[in-house]
Structure formats: structure tokens, C-alpha cells
Amino acid sequence: MMTGKTTGILVLALGAMVPSVTLAEQLRFPATLNTSGVPGVIEMPSSASLEDGQLSVTTAHFGNISRNTLTFQISDRMSGSFRYSATRDWPNNGVNTYYDRSFDLRYRLLDETNWRPSLTIGLQDFVGTGLNSAEYLVASKHFGDRVRVSGGIGWGRLGSYNSFSNPLGLDDRPTDFEPTGGTFNFDRWFHGPAALFGGVEWQATDRLRLMAEYSSDGYIEEVGRGLIERKSPLNFGASYQIRPSVDLGLFYLYGSEAAVRFNVLLNPKNPAMGSGNESAPLPVNPAARAAAMSWPAQQSLPSEVTSQIVEAAKPVFEASELELEALHIGDRTATVRFRNPGYMVESQAFGRVARIMTHLMPQRITTFRLVPVDQGMELSALEINRADLEAAEHAPDGGESLYSRVNFYDPATTGLEDGVIAEGLYPRLNWGITPYVNAVLFGLENPLLADVGLRLSGSVDIAPGLSLNGSVTQLVIGNGDDEGDIETTSLPVVRTDRSLYAANNSPAIERLTLDYVFRPGRNFYGRFSAGYLESMFGGVSTELLWKPVGSRLAFGAEINHVMKRDYDQQFGFQDYDTTTAFLSGYYRFDNGYHAQLDVGRYLAGDIGATLSLDREFANGWRVGAFVTRTDASYEEFGDGSFDKGIRVTIPLGALTGQATRDTSAFALRPFNRDGGARLNVQGRLYERVREYHNPEVAESWGRFLR
């Protein structure tokens, strides 16, 4: 039998005999995803990376083992993965299947050159129970435009076959599983015996890739339990690209097991609908042409004339997926307040409003002031010269230079006091019935808990800033109450009893709140909410946000006093009330990275902080992770040790190509417990405000004239 060391040497020697290729050629040889859903060969990792921003979903099955992995290429060099694996016939937590959740991180240390392989360091299952934990260093090199060879050294799982003493001298590695899981296994990283692994991929045709590898995963626990036979360290397989983003792999593992792997790739930077195919905008109407429209001669239009313009303009806005809220026509400047229910990219909404204004305003109006509002709250103001807009419409630079000539500022004083508000906005009832799905994914005992039903939602816009909002749900079918025994700790039960709420088969008041948003001053935004704030808590919530229009930095403060609602989700409360309070800091980095730090007191009375890091793409795709540490001990928290997870937001417009701000969002938490739990109050200010600020608007300015 070939040893790990000799195989690694052989692989590298073979590689040295094949001519090297340029980096450009490598790009034609994208990463294969292994059975763990990370770039690799078959079971082993490689040093290849997905494209920046790419999301992959991989499911792999062999023997009694299933692995489902979501991987996100966080940056050009770094990727992160969340994996949910199930090993059947392995009793755990009262069920006959061991469900395990784990996170991976990989970082490409070195790029490949003509003479050097790329090098990647990886942590597998680095915050889990330790069942699948491994660390590795792996190098990959392309030879010709059809061959990639990878070889590396692994620890933990990847150092469990044909291993040798730790070359770093870190021989002690705990072998027991963490009791609650979820903690950083620092004492395991790169500890214990190590082993070599390697493999080769051959792009046989445009769609077919053949692979062979030498695995250093001994499957010790699984073999010991009789779950898998491991007769050989060699694995063989083929991967077939069904479509450019869909791949199917069939493998023969360890001389005994047949395996199948299926993966789908999504890249928010290259959505299927490209840059979208929303309807064409109105052409810009030249001011000189507006002069021929028989406007009254006087500079100051009577308010009834402005009212006529407002009412006539409303359908124009609606046809452009926008809503006109108010209009003021001054001597030279016209100010328009508008709502944007249609465009995910706010610059596009600004642009459409500007175009409409060229058709509405007389020639003497030389400046448009565009003010987006949310429930009557002004979010920012963009002032644009009419002549600049005309010049930019067909300019070869696509209006890019126009941004340097617009004035973007805080809308605290827009002089709209004597403007005309569109009729029918206040009060106004909006309502709708939609299906809903409440799902808890990847549980310890059940991979999927989901309730499906109907949601009747409605809102009444009472006055600018003031609204009544609510929703009632009716469960139709589901197993959300099938969560098994509730594991309680010394923390108050604030989230772990969600199955008792889910058991309610009667109409449930999901939310019923009176909300008020306001501008307390320049750069400040305020919110006050009272009522049934979410399905499990009711009370009062207030928030203050400081966010200058051009600032990457924002600060917020939030205080809530809430009571636990009855399980029937009617009007009653239980005997638990608490006050939660947070100070929040927000920072927007380049390339769409957002960081948020919330420090304060959580629902169970524990005190700590939540750090969130998200990457948002200019078309609305968003992928992020969050972690919360509080003064609740790991034992008090229970399984998972502390709250953490990943979240993904998908803009539906990027899937359909049409104008819509609708999104689909989900969060994956290994455990949803009482520690580090926050109130799910709707309409927090930062996300509502910052989208109409810089750098978001500046970075998406290309769509202003779309």
C-alpha cells in the first residue's frame, strides 16, 4: 500500500513533468467542490477557490453519511462554510441519527504562479463538537490547461490515516467531543498527529472531469461503529457539469462505498437576469420643450395648480413603480418627496424621479430636489441641475460624471412646509394576504421544522410618520410544534419555547403596533413602537439613530420594555417582563462589507455583545454571519454554547429581472436558544436609512440613468 508521504512526493513529481500554465488559463478550470462542499478533489480539499462572491450549495451522500454544505466565497481569498451532516445508525439525543452542524473557514495564502503552487490554509468544523474538526495546508498547481494536482498535510480528521508525529511539536489533541459544542476549538487546531493527502483532477472534456485522490481521513469513529468500510485510502470519481452552475459527481470511495455529490453555484455578481430588464424609463424632457407647455406666467404657482399637478402626476409615478408623496414648486427649485416601493437599487429610483420631473416642471425650474421618504420620514435629499441631467442622458459616460455635479445632503430642512401632499395618502389602508413559511432548519433532532399558513397583513398610514401595522396568521399545516422536549437552563425561557407558540392552531396576532418615525434633528432619526411587537413579546420599543448622509459610520441606541406573550398569541401576556437596551455601532467598508456591533442587555437578562459582518452586493444580495457572546456561561446557554449563525438575503428582482424591493431572507443558526436573544422588532432604523445614503448611492450610481 502506498503511504501518504510517498503518494504526496509522487504527486508533486508527476506535476513537475508537465508544463505549467498561465493564471489566465487557470480561470478556465474552476474549482471542484468535494463531498464536504468546499473546493477540493473528491473528499480531500484543494487550494482552488470559488469566484469572489460565489455561493454554493452542495449535498453529498455515501453509506450512512449525508452532508449538506453552504459555502460563500467571502472575498477573493477567504471562504466560509456551514455544514449540516447526518450520520444514520448513530444514536444521539434520542434519535437514531447523529445530526451535526459545523463551520469551516479557508484562506488562500499564496496565489499560483508559473513556478509555484497556490497555498490554502483551512479550518474544518472549527466551532463544532469536534466530530468533523480538521485543519489543513494544501497546495494546488495546474499543469497544462486540463490538469490540477493538489497535495497537503492535515490534522484532526485529515490526519487520522497513516499519520506521523506533529511536525509542529503539538502532539496533544483532545479526542473527546465537546459536550455542548459550538465553541472555538483552539486547543485542537493543528494539534495531534498529521498525515499527507493528495489528488489529481483531469478536465477530460468541457463538461467531464475525472479525479483520483489519496485520502488521509481514517473515518475512525464511523469505522468503529460499523457505519462505513474503509478498505483503501484511494478514491476515484467523475464530475459532470450539467449546466454551467450545476454539477453532479459520482465517486467510488475507500474501496467500498459509492457516493453521489450534487452542487449548485450562484454568484450574486452574475445573476441570471444580468443587469435586469425593468421597463425603459421615461426619456428626459428638455427644458426648452417644457417651455412650450403653456405654463402660467407667474413665478409662484397657486396651490390649486400645484395640487392639480400632484394629482395628475400620481399615476405617472405609479407606472414607474414609485409613489409621489408631496411636491413643492419654488421659483427655481422643485422639491419632490417620493416613496420607492419598486427599486432595489435606490439610485435607480432617484433617476426615475428626476426623469419624471423633467416632464412635470416648467422651464424656469432649473433644479430638482429629490427626497425619498419612508413612512413620511425624510431619508436624504439629492439636488440635481436640470441641464446636467439633460446633458447626461445620452452621454457616452452613461451619466457617471453626473454624480460629481449633484448635491447630496441631509433632508432635515427641505422647505416642504408649504408643499402639496398627494391626496389619499393619509389616512390610507394597505392590506394583503400572502402565504407564509416559518421554518427552523437543521435541528438537533429534526432537520426541518416548518409551519405553512396564510398571513393577513395590513397597515394604516395615519399621518406622516405615524402608522398602525399588524398581521394575523393562520396555520394551515406544519410540524413547528414537533421540536421535542424543551431543554431549559437557568436562563429565563425567552426563545426555547417557540414550539408552544407554533402549536397554536387558531388565528394568531403576529404583530400589532403603533409606530412613529421622526427626525429629531439633522443626522438623527427616531422610532417609537408600541403594541404586540413580535409573535412572542409585546411592549414598547424606542430607537435613536445618528447617521450623516455621507458617513460610513453610524451609531444607534435602542431601549425596549417587553412582556412575554401568551402562547395563543391573542392579547394576553405571561408573567415575564424585561427591559433590553443596546448601543449599536455600524460601519460600511468598501466592497459592500458591513460591520455592526450591538452591546447591551438581551431578552433573558444576559449582558453582552453581538458582532455582525455582512457582505452586500449592489443588486441587493447579502450574505453575512453573526456571533453573540454574553455573560451567560456555555452551560447556561446549553447546546451550541453561544448564539451564532449565518444569514442570506436574496433580492427577488435579481431573480426575475423586474423592479421590486421584495426579498427572501433566511438565517441559519446551529441553535436558537435563550441566551443572546434579541427582540424581533420591525422597522429598525439603520437599514431603512442607510440605503439612501452614501456610500450606497454613490456606488450604485451607474443605475441612476437606467
Place this chain on the structure above:
Amino acid sequence: MKKSIQILGALVIMTVGGCSGGGGGSDRGLLPAIAENAGNMFSGGRAEKVNEFNIEQTFGPEQIAAMSAPTLAGHLLTRDVWSGMTLAFSARGYDTYHTSEGIGLSFRSDVVVSTRGIGGDLFASDMSGTIRALAAGGGGQYQKSMRFLTPLSGFRDVSLTCRMRRDNVERFVIAQRSFSARRYTETCTSEGLSVENHYFRNDAGKILRSRQWLGSEGGYIELFRLKG
């Protein structure tokens, strides 16, 4: 009725009813007549493939006469989709045509300078070299630039080096009417890209028929002048 027509229709209503008389200017395209006259015949659209449409025979002079605004028929070759488009707006030397599906194409001297709603839109361009070469009846080498919108609101620029060749006069049929026009062939190259456009220009300098490249996503579009 689609969004663009709704918008323009609403503008007409507003102009007439709300703005003290309004209605001035050259508003020949404000209410696209295509919606009533020919829109249904084209049955085009981004999602529909129409196999039976024939630019020579499907309809004839009577339907053309009923059209009240300049109208083009467009055939997006990569998707094999036909659509009618009518002049929605004309100002500052640019003509903007809209289809009933909400797609917009802007022209300068009958050369497409931008698109909206096709996907991978030609966001802006500098086609002055093409326009000059057509006006001069062919000629030497010139440059043109095309800018495309990316999904992340950025731009991708393509710079092309082109030549315009003056070919023979050809006869062709559009909507049961026979025309003769001289074919001009524009060949453009860039790194890894080669494009060939055709323009059929009559003695009056009007382009009656053309095949123009809209970009790697849009591909080629064939355009036939039906009216105007």
C-alpha cells in the same frame, strides 16, 4: 398595457388636464399608436418566441397607413423574438422608441445608441464614427465605444475599431412594399470580438433596414422601418 405606455398615457392626461393647457412641443410620439394598430400583430416580447411572423408578408400597406407614429419592427436574433416599437420621444437629435413590452431603444441618425430593458443593456455609446461614415458613404477606420451596465451597477466598456464598406444597392420587401437601398457593411473588432453590422440606406439618407450589434447579451437586432 405596459408600463411605458401607461407612463406616457398618464403624461398626456396630465398635460391636457392639469397643466393649464399644456400639450406643446413636438409630441408626435406621446401616445404610441402601435398599441392600437400593430402591437397585437407583432405579438413580440421578451419571453415569447414568434415563429410565424414574416416581415415581408405578415401585414401590408393598410396596416402601415393606420399607424399614426413612426414605427420600427425589431427582430432580436439571439432570442428570435419580434417586436414592434413606436417613436415615444424625440429631442436633441435622439429618437427613443418603445415596445409594448417596455423595452426602449434610442437612436441617433437611425443608429442605436442605447437600449433599456433588453438585459445587459447598451447603456451609452459614442457612435459618432458610425454616423459620420454612413453620411460619407463609407470610409476609413474609426473608433466607437460602447458601455454596458453590469449587474452590480458598474460599467463594462468596449472600444471597437471599425471600418464602413459601401456595398451594392439591394432590393427588399418590407410589409408587402418593395424598397431599394444601398447596403453598408460595418466591421468592428476589439480584443476577442468581431462584429458586423449592416445598414440599408436610401437615397434620402434614411436607414430603412439594419442589423446592429447591441452587446454580448443582447446580440444582434434586425430593424425594419415600417413608417416614418
